[in-house]
Amino acid sequence: MKMRETPLSNCERDFIRSAIADKKRLDGRQPYDYRKIKITFGVDRGSCQVEIGETRVLAQVSSEITTPKQTRPSDGMLFINVELSPMASPGFEVGRRPDVTVDGNEVKIHPVEEKDPLPLSVHHMPICVTFAFYEQGKYLLVDPTDKEEKVMDGKMVVGMNKHREICSLQVTGQMLLLKDQVLRCSNIAVVKVTEITELIHNALDNDRQARGWETGMQYFLVLSLLIRVSPVNEKKDKGVGSIGEGGPSAWEVDNEMEQEVADEIQTVNKSDRSAEGNSRLSGNHGDDSEEEATCTLSKDDLHNPTQLQ
Amino acid sequence: MAGLELLSDQGFRIDGRRVHELRKIQCRLGVFSQADGSAYIEQGNTKVLAAIRGSKQKTLHDKVLVNCQYSMATFSTGERKRRPRGDRKSQEMTMHLRQTFDAAILTNLYPRSQIDIFVEVLQSDGGNYCASVNAATLALIDAGIPLKDYVCACSASFVNDSPIVDINYLEESSGKPEIIVATLPKSEQIVFLEMNSRLHEDNLSKVVDTAVKGCKDVYQILDTAVRDHVSQVATVHGWEN
Amino acid sequence: MSVDIRIAGARESTKQLDSEEISSLVTPGDVITTDTGFMRGHGTYMEDDQLKASVAGVVERVNKLICVKPLKTRYNGEVGDVVIGRILEVGQRRWKVDTHSKLDSVLMLSSVNLPGGELILLELLLLLDNVTQAEVQSVFADGSLSLHTRSLKYGKLGQGVVVHLSPSLIKRRKTHFHSLPCGASIILGNNGYIWICPTGNEMEDKTGGYEQNLEPVQRADREVISRLRNCVLALAEHKMMLYDTSVLYTYEASLKFPNI
Numbered sequence: 069m070k071m072r073e074t075p076l077s078n079c080e081r082d083f084i085r086s087a088i089a090d091k092k093r094l095d096g097r098q099p100y101d102y103r104k105i106k107i108t109f110g111v112d113r114g115s116c117q118v119e120i121g122e123t124r125v126l127a128q129v130s131s132e133i134t135t136p137k138q139t140r141p142s143d144g145m146l147f148i149n150v151e152l153s154p155m156a157s158p159g160f161e162v163g164r165r166p167d168v169t170v171d172g173n174e175v176k177i178h179p180v181e182e183k184d185p186l187p188l189s190v191h192h193m194p195i196c197v198t199f200a201f202y203e204q205g206k207y208l209l210v211d212p213t214d215k216e217e218k219v220m221d222g223k224m225v226v227g228m229n230k231h232r233e234i235c236s237l238q239v240t241g242q243m244l245l246l247k248d249q250v251l252r253c254s255n256i257a258v259v260k261v262t263e264i265t266e267l268i269h270n271a272l273d274n275d276r277q278a279r280g281w282e283t284g285m286q287y288f289l290v291l292s293l294l295i296r297v298s299p300v301n302e303k304k305d306k307g308v309g310s311i312g313e314g315g316p317s318a319w320e321v322d323n324e325m326e327q328e329v330a331d332e333i334q335t336v337n338k339s340d341r342s343a344e345g346n347s348r349l350s351g352n353h354g355d356d357s358e359e360e361a362t363c364t365l366s367k368d369d370l371h372n373p374t375q376l377q
Numbered sequence: 378m379a380g381l382e383l384l385s386d387q388g389f390r391i392d393g394r395r396v397h398e399l400r401k402i403q404c405r406l407g408v409f410s411q412a413d414g415s416a417y418i419e420q421g422n423t424k425v426l427a428a429i430r431g432s433k434q435k436t437l438h439d440k441v442l443v444n445c446q447y448s449m450a451t452f453s454t455g456e457r458k459r460r461p462r463g464d465r466k467s468q469e470m471t472m473h474l475r476q477t478f479d480a481a482i483l484t485n486l487y488p489r490s491q492i493d494i495f496v497e498v499l500q501s502d503g504g505n506y507c508a509s510v511n512a513a514t515l516a517l518i519d520a521g522i523p524l525k526d527y528v529c530a531c532s533a534s535f536v537n538d539s540p541i542v543d544i545n546y547l548e549e550s551s552g553k554p555e556i557i558v559a560t561l562p563k564s565e566q567i568v569f570l571e572m573n574s575r576l577h578e579d580n581l582s583k584v585v586d587t588a589v590k591g592c593k594d595v596y597q598i599l600d601t602a603v604r605d606h607v608s609q610v611a612t613v614h615g616w617e618n
Numbered sequence: 619m620s621v622d623i624r625i626a627g628a629r630e631s632t633k634q635l636d637s638e639e640i641s642s643l644v645t646p647g648d649v650i651t652t653d654t655g656f657m658r659g660h661g662t663y664m665e666d667d668q669l670k671a672s673v674a675g676v677v678e679r680v681n682k683l684i685c686v687k688p689l690k691t692r693y694n695g696e697v698g699d700v701v702i703g704r705i706l707e708v709g710q711r712r713w714k715v716d717t718h719s720k721l722d723s724v725l726m727l728s729s730v731n732l733p734g735g736e737l738i739l740l741e742l743l744l745l746l747d748n749v750t751q752a753e754v755q756s757v758f759a760d761g762s763l764s765l766h767t768r769s770l771k772y773g774k775l776g777q778g779v780v781v782h783l784s785p786s787l788i789k790r791r792k793t794h795f796h797s798l799p800c801g802a803s804i805i806l807g808n809n810g811y812i813w814i815c816p817t818g819n820e821m822e823d824k825t826g827g828y829e830q831n832l833e834p835v836q837r838a839d840r841e842v843i844s845r846l847r848n849c850v851l852a853l854a855e856h857k858m859m860l861y862d863t864s865v866l867y868t869y870e871a872s873l874k875f876p877n878i
Contacts (some may be wrong), residue, residue: 069378138456224570226576229575231577232577232578232579233575233576233578234554234576234577234578234581235573235574235579236572236573237556237570237571237572237573238570238571238572239569239570239571240473240476240569241476242476242479242480242482243480244561244564244566244567244568245566245567245570246565246566246567247565247567247582247585247586250567250570250581250585251581251582251585254578254581255578258578259579305553326456344533357555390813413690414690415693427654431692433718464671476808483663483672487720488760489721489760489762490721492718507723518645518646518673519689519690520690520691521661521673521674521675521688521689521690521691521692521712522673523646523661523663523672523673524647524672525646525663525665525670525672526646526647526670527646529645545651561647562647562649564647575711578703600645603645604643604674605674606689607643607645607674607675607689608643610689610857612824
């Protein structure tokens with residue numbers, strides 16, 4: 069079971085809140101600044117580590133051949149396992165599958181030595197941007213840190229790709245927002261997403277060159293996981309009152325809810341075979357929760373234009 | 378789900394509605410005598426019961442603890458549902474409902490007590506969250522629990538360049554964007570907002586507007602029902618003064 | 619628990635004779651007044667200099683004070699109210715009593731009239747689940763009630779029936795104890811709990827109910843009590859106010875149906 073998080077002290081809480089009111093943040097960023105993002109790829113294919121400020125996420129992709137679901141024989145399956153510390157951060161992966169030729173009933177899987185592995189085809193890459201709201205939406209921060217999340221009223225998570233398409237959007241917490249505030253956040257998200265996409269592409273380019281593969285061959289594919297950690301209920305704003313005294317809930321279900329993890333999957337797979345994405349994420353804040361989610365990719369989830377109609 | 382035409386050229390949807398039309402809403406307050414408050418709502422083929430119970434000790438010292446239990450009857454969906462509650466979806470829904478009502482109930486008026494909101498989906502045809510929120514609002518009003526305002530929820534989608542309101546199960550499962558909004562209709566403040574599937578940022582405003590408009594329409598219907606209910610009882614009470 | 623679900627459309631319109639909307643009816647979020655000269659009472663809240671309703675009900679104005687009275691609510695105690703309660707918990711120096719209010723009420727040992735002035739073990743006086751009748755002594759800041767049974771009128775109730783109704787149905791009167799001519803007594807607690815018992819039991823002997831009379835109640839008395847209970851429930855079903863006359867009239871009217 070998850071250990072109860074150490075609550076922030078009242079003075080720390082007041083300090084952060086008053087700093088935010090002065091448009092200052094603990095780490096010296098401006099309200100709309102993102103933290104520094106560092107992307108490093110592992111030696112093996114399909115492994116990647118992303119650091120956003122002090123948040124560190126490791127992702128690993130692996131694949132295997134399985135029987136597709138009877139109801140959807142032409143679709144593959146995608147599984148995502150998430151093990152995480154209570155932090156919200158996006159993770160990125162580079163993965164590829166071995167090439168497969170189907171000849172009649174015979175299915176041949178080429179080993180990596182024989183044929184170059186093919187990249188998974190991902191048609192778009194959603195990036196997650198988190199906004200934290202304070203004082204009933206009066207103050208807004210982009211990419212809040214752990215401490216800032218602890219004192220916020222509520223947050224909004226926007227998943228968006230570089231084509232300015234919103235893939236997921238969620239507003240949670242005990243606060244009231246106006247539509248304009250939501251729209252303003254999505255506008256900020258556009259800018260941030262463009263920046264981060266650029267960053268990832270650069271990182272991938274560097275990786276490609278480092279691996280010495282022929283250029284012009286599109287061989288990798290980015291699978292992006294958006295991991296959101298839903299806010300824990302005790303984080304509600306209680307003004308100057310003491311914090312962290314969220315009462316024990318009467319139903320055990322709710323205890324689990326607090327560490328509820330939502331997984332967003334926006335990825336793709338070629339027909340007739342399965343790919344399994346398996347990612348392990350560990351943060352530097354202690355492994356105190358473990359969640360698993362399984363998701364079946366259906367044809368509807370594929371936004372590959374060639375496959376739709 | 379190719380081939381399924383969500384919006385015909387004439388502007389009709391699968392169930393014969395136009396883009397801006399809600400499903401038929403029918404509701405009733407005070408269906409249980411044992412609970413402190415209760416309500417039943419039908420939004421099209423989605424049918425939801427909600428009940429409120431209060432009063433328990435040893436909770437938060439400065440405000441009321443809002444507790445929710447969302448469950449779906451095993452017979453509510455097309456295929457038999459294995460677990461009525463406790464699965465991932467129900468848990469998520471439970472949490473969303475709790476957050477929604479935590480923001481809307483004047484929680485500081487009931488220190489050291491707890492309000493339990495029970496929501497049971499009897500039949501599911503899309504918009505479960507919306508119907509649950511609307512039913513729970515009616516039940517809270519029936520129980521006489523102070524609220525800032527009604528909480529009304531409505532969903533919307535975006536098909537063929539036009540936003541459609543209050544989507545049903547078929548429209549929900551078509552892979553088109555789905556946006557769910559819970560608002561306080563008088564001030565148009567958003568309490569809860571969730572969206573999935575891809576939607577271009579330029580259209581966000583339009584779709585949110587549609588959903589918020591839907592919430593206001595829902596509010597009109599709920600308000601009429603509440604007023605009918607209250608005036609009916611108040612007349613016999615002889616409260617006109 | 620009976621669940622009554624009908625499709626709203628198929629239901630007959632149960633509209634009352636004149637159910638034209640009452641002018642002072644408000645629903646949550648409605649603006650009652652923008653005049654800041656008024657005082658905020660129950661069922662209202664201030665936002666942006668506007669006084670808004672937080673519950674659905676009828677606006678009541680007493681001088682500068684504005685309240686909204688909801689249809690159905692938990693019991694809001696007032697000092698001097700007569701309440702019927704059930705013992706929930708027996709503590710060292712106090713009892714916790716369920717009085718259908720938001721929080722449990724408290725009956726302190728010091729607020730109890732001890733029979734004969736002797737100190738008797740609390741457990742002997744009021745046991746768990748015993749029904750007691752008491753008066754509201756004070757209301758705490760958080761809204762919970764402190765009760766007392768200092769008068770010999772109050773105390774433990776022996777043999778009889780409790781009926782749970784909405785507190786708003788009880789009409790406030792000078793007295794809430796009535797010995798009805800039909801041979802039973804009724805106590806209409808302000809908290810919506812009603813006690814019906816045979817006349818001549820503890821109400822007369824003034825012992826505070828601590829000397830229990832456990833003799834079997836006569837069949838005729840039991841029939842009267844049951845009939846009274848049904849009358850009370852029938853009144854509540856039709857949202858009629860409860861007081862001695864209304865109960866008595868209903869009882870008399872019901873005598874036309876001897877087999878019910």
